[in-house]
Amino acid sequence: MTDMRAVSQSLSPGDRNSDTYWYGEEPGDRRARSTAVLEALRVYRAAELAMRRRTRDSMSMGENELLVLRYLLRGSDANVRPGELTRYLGLSTASTTAILDRLERSGHITRTANPDDRRSIFIHATDRAHAEVRQTLGNMRDRMLAAVIDMSAEESAVVVDFLRRMSDAVDGVAVDAGSQPSP
Numbered sequence: 011m012t013d014m015r016a017v018s019q020s021l022s023p024g025d026r027n028s029d030t031y032w033y034g035e036e037p038g039d040r041r042a043r044s045t046a047v048l049e050a051l052r053v054y055r056a057a058e059l060a061m062r063r064r065t066r067d068s069m070s071m072g073e074n075e076l077l078v079l080r081y082l083l084r085g086s087d088a089n090v091r092p093g094e095l096t097r098y099l100g101l102s103t104a105s106t107t108a109i110l111d112r113l114e115r116s117g118h119i120t121r122t123a124n125p126d127d128r129r130s131i132f133i134h135a136t137d138r139a140h141a142e143v144r145q146t147l148g149n150m151r152d153r154m155l156a157a158v159i160d161m162s163a164e165e166s167a168v169v170v171d172f173l174r175r176m177s178d179a180v181d182g183v184a185v186d187a188g189s190q191p192s193p
Contacts, residue, residue: 051176061150069146074099074109079118079143089124089132096162118142118148 063184066076081098082090096106110133114120119137124130 012024048171065146065150070140072109074101075113075118076106078109078113078133079135079139082119082133083140083143090134091130092133095133100120 062073062076063130066072069076070092077099078095081095082088092103092106093111094102095110099106099109101109110119110121114121118136120134122134124132158166158169158191
């Protein structure tokens with residue numbers, strides 16, 4: 011497990027000896043604060059990836075199978091077509107079909123005929139999928155909620171804004187691969 015307190019202490023804004031490998035070297039408190047935030051985010055991502063690996067291992071599933079279950083469980087009463095999952099995953103139709111076959115064999119999804127169109131089907135998560143996800147991820151969700159539940163409205167707004175800006179920054183990476191980073 012990663013100790014974020016140790017990371018934040020070792021990367022306090024006044025620390026001029028922090029690792030400059032990823033974030034460059036620029037004098038000033040602003041750069042040091044930014045570096046500390048980005049390093050804390052990197053450590054969080056590493057901890058999250060490790061948690062996802064443990065979850066996949068405990069459920070004997072790959073990342074895409076878990077993504078399909080998450081998508082189906084977000085609106086458990088929705089009629090989801092395979093094409094919708096193909097677009098969500100960014101995979102080929104054949105790859106999506108293989109994932110759905112595995113999930114059906116393991117008892118996590120069912121395929122039902124679309125009553126309005128005999129050529130299409132709907133995908134639904136089973137009660138088993140609901141129970142297994144709740145059992146496996148419930149404790150993690152509770153721990154994450156406990157970490158943020160006491161934040162003030164202002165603190166929450168700052169974190170949400172930060173995460174949105176970071177999402178926008180990384181979403182544009184593939185598009186901007188040839189451009190130079192800005193300070």
